[in-house]
Each structure stands twice: as C-alpha cells, then as structure tokens.
Amino acid sequence: MDPNSQQSGNMEEVKIFDPSILPPCLDQIDLAYSDSDVLSENHCVNEDHRMPSDPEGLLDSADPTSEESNQPQEPSSTDMQKLDIDDDRPLCAGGSETDSGKASEDSALVDNGQDDSSEFVVTVLARGKMEEQGMGMKGASSPLCDTPLGPPSHRNEDVTAESWRQHRKHVFVLSEAGKPIYSRYGSEEALSSTMGVMMALVSFVQSGDNIIRSVYSDEHTVVFMQRGPLVLVSVSSSRQSEQQLRNELLYVYNQIVSMLTQASITRIFEHKKNYDLRRLLAGSEKILDGLLDLVDSDPSLLLCAVHCLPLASSLRDSLSQILQKAITPNLVFSILIAKNQLLTIVQEKMVIDDARLEPADLHLLLNLIGASSAFQAGEIWTPICLPSFNPDCYFYAYISYLDPPECTVCLVLLSTDKEAFYSVAECKRKIEEAMQAQNALNAISKAHSYSVSQVGVSDLRHFMYKPFDVPDNHRQLTQFTSPEMEAPYGSEEEQTRLLDLYRDMHSRIHSTSRPLKLIYHVAERETLLAWVTSKFELYTCFSPLVTKTCAINAITKLLRWIKKEEDRLFIRYPPKYSTTPNPSKSSRDGH
Amino acid sequence: MPQASRTKKPDVKVVILGDMNVGKTSLLHRYTERKFKDTISTVGGAFFLKQWGPYNISIWDTAGREQFHGLGSMYCRGAAAVILTYDVTNWQSLAELENRFLSLTDTANTDCIFAIVGNKADLTDTLAHGPDTESERGDEAQPEVPCPTPPGTPLQHKQVSREDAVALYARVLRYKGLEEKACLPAETVCFETSAKTGYNVDVLFETLFDLVLPSILKKRSEGESSTVDLETPMEVKRTKAGCCA
Structure with a gap:
C-alpha cells in the first residue's frame, strides 16, 4: 500500500509547522508544510526506517x-x-529518528482548519518571542550554573544545556496568566519565559476561537491541554500517541486536583488571575515527579487498571473480612496495599451504589502515599480529593504502615469526616490486632508477583x-x-x-x-x-x-x-x- | 490484646506548627530517629506516639503549606503544648507564625504551653554545629565534630534574633489573654535549634515534655476527659455480662 495516498487522504488535517513557533528546546524541526510534495519527500528521506504509526x-x-x-x-x-x-523497524527507547510519517498522518495542530494567514501571524509572533526568550533564558539560568548536576536534583538543571533538551519527555504546567506552576526538569523560574511562549501560543490560537492541541516535529510531539485555569504541555520524543500523552497530562492535572480540588483551583484563579499556584503546591513537586516516573515505568497507568498482588483467595478473603469488621461512621474505603500493589479494597455500600472508585484515582492515591511518606513510623492524616470520584471535595485519608520498619504493607482508610482521625486510627488498631492473630503479615510477605x-x-x-x-x-x-x-x-x-x-x-x-x-x-x-x-x-x-x-x-x-x-x-x-x-x-x- | 491498644492511649498532645520548609518534620525526625535526612514536604499531618517514661505523648507534625490549613484546628484541639517553629534565616517564617498559625491554636487547651523554636541555627551560628551536650543518648549517627560545615558554605545572615522570638512569645501570650507573669518565662520556652546537627533538639523536646507533665497528672486526676472513651464502658459491660464469655 502506498503511504502517500493515505497521507493525502488526511491532508486537510495537516497544518503548517514552523520551527520558530516552538520553544527553543525543540530545535532541528523539519519544515512540513501542508503540501504533499514536501511530505512525500520527507517520507523518502525516512524510507530506511519505517515509522510505528x-x-x-x-x-x-x-x-x-x-x-x-x-x-x-x-x-x-x-x-x-x-x-x-x-x-x-527500530523502536528503541528514546529513539530519535524522524517521524514524518506520523506527522503527516495524524497531526492536527489546531482544531478546525485555520487559514494560512493567521498561522503566519502565530509564527511571526512566536519567533519574536523566542528571540526575546533566548536572552531571558541565559540570564535567568546563569546563577544556576554553579549548582552541580545530579540525577535527583532535576530542579537545579541548567535549562540551557543540551542535556536538558535531551530529556525524553518534558511536562510543564502553567496558569492561564502564563505563570509557571511545574516543570519536570529545571526550575520553573528559569523556564518562565519558555512557559510564556507556550501560553502565547495557546492564547493566540484561542483568540481565533480555536484550540491548540498539538504540534508535531520530526523528533518531538508537543501536546497542549487546558483544564480550567491550568494549561498543561507535554513535549515528548517518546513517540507515544497524542492520545496517550494527553492521558498522561490528565493524570498530572488530576494529581494537582487531588491535592487542591478543582473547586479551589477555580476559586483561587477567579479571585486572582495571576496567582502563583506554587504557593499551594510547594513541596508537591516530588509527588508530580513521582507520578511522571510512574507514568513512564508502570503500565497500570497506561491501561487505566489496577495491578493486584496475586494472593490465595482464602487469604485475600480473610484480609477483606478483617477490613470489613473494623469500621467507624463515615468510613468509605479501606484499602490494603503491599509492595505498591493492591491486596484488597473494601468499600462503603452506599458509595459503591453511587459511583465506583476509578483506577485512576487509586493510582493518584498510591502515588501520593509513595512519594510523600516523609518518615514512615507515624500515622498520616491528610485531606485528599479523588478527582474522578468527585473533583470538588476532599476525603480524609488515614495512612499507616503495618510493618515498620520494613514499611511494605500499607493501610489506607478514607473517611468523609475530617475530625475522624482518632476513631479511624482505632480501626487501624483493630485491623492490626486481627492481622496479628491470623499471622497475616507473614502470609502477605510470602506473596509475590509471578x-x-x-x-x-x-x-x-x-x-x-x-x-x-x-x-x-x-x-x-x-x-x-x-x-x-x-x-x-x-x-x-x-x-x-x-x-x-x-x-x-x-x-x-x-x-x-x-x-x-x-x-x-x-x-x-x-x-x-x-x-x-x-x-x-x-x-x-x-x-x-x-x-x-x-x-x-x-x-x-x-x-x-x-x-x-x-x-x-x-x-x-x-x-x-x-x-x-x-x-x-x-x-x-x-x- | 485490648491491653496493647489501651496502653497506647495518648496522655497528652503536642503539636508542631510553622511555615513550610522551616524543618518541623526534620526536628521530629532528629529527635525520634536520631538522624537528619532530607524529608519530603509533609502532607496533612503525621501522628506519632512517643513513650516518655510512664507516659504516652502524642505528637502532631503538621504540614506548613497553606493548603492544609483546614485541618489545623483539628490537630490543635486539646493540645497541651504547641511548638511554633520558624527558620532563623527567614524573617517571613516568623511573621507567618503570627499571621497564619496563631489562630489555629484557639482550640488548644487553655493552659497550653507555647514554645517558640528557631530552627536551622547551624546556618547562622557556629555554636550550633554540634549537638547539645545534654543529649544523653549515645548517638553515633551524628557527625559530632564541627566538620559539618562544608568548606565552601559561609554562615548565612541571621534574619531572626532571639530577641525577636522573645517578643513574639510576649505577643502570643497577649493574644491568648494570659498574664506574662503567670506564664513560663520566655527564656524557658524560646529555643534555637538545628535539626541538622542535633543542636538543642533533645533539650527542646525533653523540656517541653517536663513542662506538660502537670497537665498529664491533672488530666489523670480528673479522670474524665471531654472525649468519649469507647473502651472503658465496653470493659464494664463485658464484666457485667460475664455469662456470654
């Protein structure tokens, strides 16, 4: 079959790409105009390595x-x-071969066709911004140059360095006013002008009653997503589909919601458009970092499904019964986790009739626990929102490890009553006692993946x-x-x-x-x-x-x-x- | 088995408050685990039980982030002592105690003890470079000698002096409507500490635990607490209805 015919069939979706509309991290972008000649030429260039899509x-x-x-x-x-x-077909991790086949096939820079003239303006506008930004970035990052580079300190990375550009996947979160909220690599301050350009792109396309969804270049896919007052951007060379990248951005957005609730994010920005959301999220970067690591390494987020630890059904049943017996008013979920996998979950009857717990919410919850237990001896009591369940309300989560100091078996109890700590903690004691009586911890420690x-x-x-x-x-x-x-x-x-x-x-x-x-x-x-x-x-x-x-x-x-x-x-x-x-x-x- | 859960019942409650990143979790971690490590920003609050002699002291380590303020009054309810923590290199962190955190203590006990703690003293003071001499436990985990000063790190400017902390203490008492003379003197409850080196950390906690002792004894003598104790009545019932055993 002739790939070109397919491409021309999709031609109306293909929009102008100009390198200058992209932030400077995306250099070396092939020009791909909505012109089938250029596309077929591109395709010839890439004949020797066929594209996945x-x-x-x-x-x-x-x-x-x-x-x-x-x-x-x-x-x-x-x-x-x-x-x-x-x-x-080479499909290596971090492979950097060009992806023009993909670009020509599924790219849709802008929802609804935009006429060329306005795209031209985008280009010019962004080019100007970029030059300005080049200056700004150098200036902003120079004080960071003396900080040593190390894998764990992504925050201190020099954003002008080639190594920064080489990252497989960048994720940025910014407010509608263009204020940086989160960057996976490098400090938000140093990236404020890059994020400014991103916002300029979003709002320019918006001014034409359109929505910018993605930009394709040879090596990168840039996906934009706006949710309320937040704009999320993924710049990826992982060659994942736009849909997958969008789904990952949704996880990031929902993780932020899980900490603040959607209602309060909206309220904050209604109140003050240029609010610096980092004030509220300070310290949560590691939770988002952890989530993005999980997104890259754990297929459960891709599949939107939960991975259970294999367990003899008799043992799982008896664990469930233990949880079932340790209850207190307003308790809605009792969750037992071992080695970051689900052992069992018991839910309140009424809740389960109303709505069910979505795997996505459970992933966010597990990530929050994994990334935030500062030291694991204590009992944590914290508000947490389950965005798919209800994005505007908090549950109160009681989190405690049952096997200190190993800390592999974790109990999570969710209540709707924020004052319920002591009664929920009492449930934990009951669970602990019952598990001791059945020597359940020992049995759990023997369980493992197959x-x-x-x-x-x-x-x-x-x-x-x-x-x-x-x-x-x-x-x-x-x-x-x-x-x-x-x-x-x-x-x-x-x-x-x-x-x-x-x-x-x-x-x-x-x-x-x-x-x-x-x-x-x-x-x-x-x-x-x-x-x-x-x-x-x-x-x-x-x-x-x-x-x-x-x-x-x-x-x-x-x-x-x-x-x-x-x-x-x-x-x-x-x-x-x-x-x-x-x-x-x-x-x-x-x- | 119910024995175990009853002995764990806390006698008294201590709450650590303060702006984010002043080192609340690190202080507690230094005291309980005898070491300093990079902690991750606390979510909500973390609850710890500390066995102190025959007493159980519960400690709430709270998140400094504004985001979690909704729970502040819950953590403080019935507290016998509140540790207001600031960062000696950050004036704002002291101001925040007054602006944001003081009002959260409204639900604490009326005889609640307030301690004002300036953490990160090692950054501004060479004195703070060793753990305090009174730390009676042999803790080999700490680099004792003044070596913790990395060669290239000069002392930082101390933004909050001890006098500022003492002045804040006076204002806290005024806010609470307490007579300064009837309360503990500022020199007893104002501390400068370093969770990193261990300086003054044990002194802080042990002093406070000593100070809340009367509160424990009082509570015990009164026998009744304002919270319903679910276990005692159940115990009574069980003995009465001995037939079903």
Whole structure:
C-alpha cells in the first residue's frame, strides 16, 4: 500500500509547522508544510526506517466478526510482506529518528482548519518571542550554573544545556496568566519565559476561537491541554500517541486536583488571575515527579487498571473480612496495599451504589502515599480529593504502615469526616490486632508477583491481560494482571523498550481514527500480539522466532491459565460494608 | 490484646506548627530517629506516639503549606503544648507564625504551653554545629565534630534574633489573654535549634515534655476527659455480662 495516498487522504488535517513557533528546546524541526510534495519527500528521506504509526503497512486487523473466536485471523499474503518490512523497524527507547510519517498522518495542530494567514501571524509572533526568550533564558539560568548536576536534583538543571533538551519527555504546567506552576526538569523560574511562549501560543490560537492541541516535529510531539485555569504541555520524543500523552497530562492535572480540588483551583484563579499556584503546591513537586516516573515505568497507568498482588483467595478473603469488621461512621474505603500493589479494597455500600472508585484515582492515591511518606513510623492524616470520584471535595485519608520498619504493607482508610482521625486510627488498631492473630503479615510477605514461566507456555516472554467489566463483576475496579518482567527484560533499558512496544500497540488498538482489534507485530527482537475483544484486552510478547500459529496456540493456553488462576490474580468480588448510621446498628462492630 | 491498644492511649498532645520548609518534620525526625535526612514536604499531618517514661505523648507534625490549613484546628484541639517553629534565616517564617498559625491554636487547651523554636541555627551560628551536650543518648549517627560545615558554605545572615522570638512569645501570650507573669518565662520556652546537627533538639523536646507533665497528672486526676472513651464502658459491660464469655 502506498503511504502517500493515505497521507493525502488526511491532508486537510495537516497544518503548517514552523520551527520558530516552538520553544527553543525543540530545535532541528523539519519544515512540513501542508503540501504533499514536501511530505512525500520527507517520507523518502525516512524510507530506511519505517515509522510505528505507518498505517496499514505494519499490521493486520482481524475482522470484527471473528473477534470472539480464539483464533486470530490468518493474515493475507500481502500482510505478511508488510510484516517483513516491520522486522527492521527500530523502536528503541528514546529513539530519535524522524517521524514524518506520523506527522503527516495524524497531526492536527489546531482544531478546525485555520487559514494560512493567521498561522503566519502565530509564527511571526512566536519567533519574536523566542528571540526575546533566548536572552531571558541565559540570564535567568546563569546563577544556576554553579549548582552541580545530579540525577535527583532535576530542579537545579541548567535549562540551557543540551542535556536538558535531551530529556525524553518534558511536562510543564502553567496558569492561564502564563505563570509557571511545574516543570519536570529545571526550575520553573528559569523556564518562565519558555512557559510564556507556550501560553502565547495557546492564547493566540484561542483568540481565533480555536484550540491548540498539538504540534508535531520530526523528533518531538508537543501536546497542549487546558483544564480550567491550568494549561498543561507535554513535549515528548517518546513517540507515544497524542492520545496517550494527553492521558498522561490528565493524570498530572488530576494529581494537582487531588491535592487542591478543582473547586479551589477555580476559586483561587477567579479571585486572582495571576496567582502563583506554587504557593499551594510547594513541596508537591516530588509527588508530580513521582507520578511522571510512574507514568513512564508502570503500565497500570497506561491501561487505566489496577495491578493486584496475586494472593490465595482464602487469604485475600480473610484480609477483606478483617477490613470489613473494623469500621467507624463515615468510613468509605479501606484499602490494603503491599509492595505498591493492591491486596484488597473494601468499600462503603452506599458509595459503591453511587459511583465506583476509578483506577485512576487509586493510582493518584498510591502515588501520593509513595512519594510523600516523609518518615514512615507515624500515622498520616491528610485531606485528599479523588478527582474522578468527585473533583470538588476532599476525603480524609488515614495512612499507616503495618510493618515498620520494613514499611511494605500499607493501610489506607478514607473517611468523609475530617475530625475522624482518632476513631479511624482505632480501626487501624483493630485491623492490626486481627492481622496479628491470623499471622497475616507473614502470609502477605510470602506473596509475590509471578513468573511467566508458571504459565507453562514456551516462547511467551511477557503479557498484560485486562478483563473488562462483565455482568457479574459490574461496577468493580478495573484490574489487570501481568507477570514480572524477566530476562531478557531484566534491565531498565530493556523494560522501557518493551513498554514502548506495548505503548505503540496500545495506541494502534485505541486509535481514534482507525481502531484495531488484533495486531500481530514482528519486531526486531521480539514478536508481539495485541488483541482486544468485548471481554478483555491482551498484550503478549513472544520470542522473535515464534510462528503465528504457535503464538495463537500460546494465547489460547494463556487464556486458559488465567481463567484457572482468576481467583488468585484478581479481586473477584470486592467486599462492602455499611458505615452510615442505620437502624441495624451494624456500625457497632468488634463484638 | 485490648491491653496493647489501651496502653497506647495518648496522655497528652503536642503539636508542631510553622511555615513550610522551616524543618518541623526534620526536628521530629532528629529527635525520634536520631538522624537528619532530607524529608519530603509533609502532607496533612503525621501522628506519632512517643513513650516518655510512664507516659504516652502524642505528637502532631503538621504540614506548613497553606493548603492544609483546614485541618489545623483539628490537630490543635486539646493540645497541651504547641511548638511554633520558624527558620532563623527567614524573617517571613516568623511573621507567618503570627499571621497564619496563631489562630489555629484557639482550640488548644487553655493552659497550653507555647514554645517558640528557631530552627536551622547551624546556618547562622557556629555554636550550633554540634549537638547539645545534654543529649544523653549515645548517638553515633551524628557527625559530632564541627566538620559539618562544608568548606565552601559561609554562615548565612541571621534574619531572626532571639530577641525577636522573645517578643513574639510576649505577643502570643497577649493574644491568648494570659498574664506574662503567670506564664513560663520566655527564656524557658524560646529555643534555637538545628535539626541538622542535633543542636538543642533533645533539650527542646525533653523540656517541653517536663513542662506538660502537670497537665498529664491533672488530666489523670480528673479522670474524665471531654472525649468519649469507647473502651472503658465496653470493659464494664463485658464484666457485667460475664455469662456470654
């Protein structure tokens, strides 16, 4: 198939790109005008390394009608050819090859077509800004030059240095007035002029009744997202899809909301447009840093699902029962976590009827706990908002580790009563006592993630399986299961590479323009198969020499194994309790 | 088993307040863990129980960020002592105590003891470069000798003098409507500390614990607290209804 035809088909979406409209961190951007000649030329230049998002060429999709069968459709011979091409496709972590194929295919700089003249003005405007900024940045960063560079002190990074530009993914948060709120690398002060340019772009496009969504260059994707008075920008060379980057920005926004609530953010900026939100967020940078590290390393955020620690169902049930018995009025969620994975969660009956706890909220909560327990001996009591649940209200979270000093098992109790610390702390004592009586901590410490070899399918190296809501577990927390990443994915680089492959598969499965049901993808060092049905979403990774039949058989076996182990891998029936005062006096527990 | 939970019942409550980044968590960490480490900004408040002789002292380490002020009065309710902490190198942090934090103490006990603590003294004072001599525990974790001064770090300008802290103490008492003469003298409750070197940290906490002792004894003699004790009545019931055991 001819990529050019596809490109010209999408031509109306392609907007002018000029390097000067980008902040200076994005140098070396190829000019890509809405001119098919330039595009095809670009494509020729990049012929030797095909792009991941190249449509049609790299993947074959099963007929929707065959999706329920356990046999992925056999591809046609032409598809096989394309798969071959795919073989030498480089998709390395932090790969820096140009991505014009992608740019031409999905880029949409601006919602609704904008006429060329106004784009020209954007360009000119931004160019002027950029020059100004170049000066400003040097001046601002010079006092920082003497600070030593070290991986943990991202705040002190010299924002004029090449190493700063080389970061795989930058995330910026600014206020509508252009005031810096957060930058993943470098100090916000030093970046205030860069963020000024970003805001100029946003507001200029806005003045034409449009919304700037993204800018594509050869090496970078810039995604803009506005939420209330906040503007979030992702500048990424990770080659993730715009949708994925947008989703990550949403996590960042929601993490900020989880600390302040949406209502108070709106109120603050209504009151004072140029408020410096860092006043309220000071000290929370590490929470956002932690979140972005998680976004890059933990597939649960990509899949919007929760990873449970595999546990014998009898043990999980008895833990749930312990939580179920230790209640106090206004308690709404009791959550037990070990090694950053969910052990069990018990929810208030009324709450679960109203709305369910979203995995995204749980991720934010877990990240907050992980990134903020200053020292882990004490009991924390803090307001926290669960944005997907209710972005405007606080819960009060009681957080305590049950196994000091190791601090691997963490109890989180959420109440709606801000004065309830002492009664909630009393629940913890009850839980602690009951767990001691059953020697539960010891049992938990023996629980661990599983190895893919337990599945007993040769050639299968790794997988991620996410079952969807089916009637019997409706309103349940979306979960997924995945084995440990083992050799050859032992090193951090290899893990990142595998996750990148998964992300690429994920973006193609969930493409808004052309969603796929099934992808068989032969990569350089492995073969991947992604498959989505009405019942589950599955990503598998095989050794490179696996045949298609072999992979399909393996998946059948894998699904059978998961079915067998279901009770151990997932929380099957999340237990509930009732803590609202009611005639049955059930809140008087413990006897 | 209920034994264990009852012995943990706090006798008295101490609250640490102060602007963000003055070192509240570090002070407590130095005292309880005997070491200094880079802490992460506290969210909400952290609750600690400190066994002190036969007594249980509960300590609330609170977040300095404005964001968490909503909970301030809850942390302070019924407090026997409030540690108002500032940073000796930051005048604003002293001013904030008066502007933002003093009003949070309205829910504290009427006989609440106030301590004014200037932390980070090691940055301005060579004296503060060693832990205080009174630290009776053998803590090898600290670099005792004056070596903690990195060669390139000159002493910083001290923005808040001891006199300023003493003056604040007088204003705190006035705010509370207390007679200065009837209260503890400023020299007893104004401290300059360094969580980094350990200077004066033990002195601060041990002095305060000594000072709240009368409050503990009073509470014990009164027997009744304003909070409902869920455990005592249950105990009574259990003995009465011995049949169901």
